[in-house]
Amino acid sequence: MSKSSAKASTRPADKRGRKPPARPRTPAAREVERLRGGSARRRWTIIAVSVVAVLAVVGLYLVYQSSQGQQGGTATSGGSGYRHVAGQPGIGTAAPAFTLASSAGGQVSLADFRGKSVLLYFQEGLSCQPCWDQIKDLEQNQAAVKSAGIDAVVSITTDPANLIAQKMADEKLTTPVLSDPTLAVSRAYQANSYGMMGDMRxxxxxxxxxxxxxxxxxxxxxxxxxxxxxxxxxxxxxxxxQERKP
Structure with missing residues (x-):
């Protein structure tokens, strides 16, 4: 083949330098392209959902760790096997003073128990039947409570005194239950940091x-x-x- 014919064969068909028009795609080619695009979108969607899920789990863990810090530090199961923490004010701290309306009528103050050991039981209130069962169980084990060196048990919750009195009558309980509707005392003892209702109870x-x-x-x-x-x-x-201090 001559040099002139070789050169001629390498020249574009369009002498103006324009590229020849692309050949039209067949329906099969368009379908393949569509499927490839859909598959790519699905992959990116799965990746995005996975990232969001991981971030959500990390966020919940950080919130939980933060709440544990606010609730008094490391939890223990002690000898009871029931997980608990010791919040603040804690052992060795002066108990904040209070005076609250009692379910039995009148008012009760912490100062009324000066010279005695009194067990304060903060609980969720009317909507928590297990909490009232707890008081009943304490009353049924009164001898053991006394033997443990506890002279009196007083419960504190946030419901109105008249509704508490009705609940006490229905449950046939005699333990004084005090009404703290503004949560002033509960907040002083930070007892509202450990419930299922946030800090409302x-x-x-x-x-x-x-x-x-x-x-x-x-x-x-x-x-x-x-x-x-x-x-x-x-x-x-x-x-x-196991945990009390003299």
Whole structure:
């Protein structure tokens, strides 16, 4: 083949330098392209959903860790086997003073128990039947409570005193239950940091105040993730015996 014919064969068909028009795609080719595009979109959707799920799990974990820090630090199961923490004010701290309306009528103050050991039981209230079962169980184990060095038990919740009185009558309970509708006392003891209703209600907290007005033991059982709203009185007394300070 001559050089002139070789050169001629490499020249574009269009002498103006324009590219020849693309050949039209067949229906089969268009379908393949559509399927490839749909597959790519699905892959990116799956990736995006996976990333969001991972971020959500990480976020929940951080919130949980933060709430654990606010609730008093490391949890323990103690001798009872029931998970709990000791919030603040804690052992060795002066118990905040209070005066609240009682379900039995009149008002009750912490100062009324000066010289005695009083067990404060903060609980969720009318909507929490296990909380009232807890009071009933404490009353049924009164001898064991006394043997543990507890002179009196007083419960505190956030419902109105008249409704508490009706509930006490229905349940045939005699333990004084005090009304803290503004949560002023609950917040002073940070007992509203351990419930299922956020900070709107108390959780399930026991605080033993000694004869000198100092906190000798504290156990907050109502926090996440278990949200314990009842434990047998004997189990609570087991933790008290192991964890209280003289």
């Amino acid at each position: 108390d959780g399930h907290s026991f605080i033993l105040v000694g004869p000198d007005g100092m906190i000798r033991w504290r156990a907050d059982y109502g926090g996440s993730p278990d949200y314990t709203m009842f434990l047998p009185a004997q189990k609570m007394l087991t933790d008290l015996a």
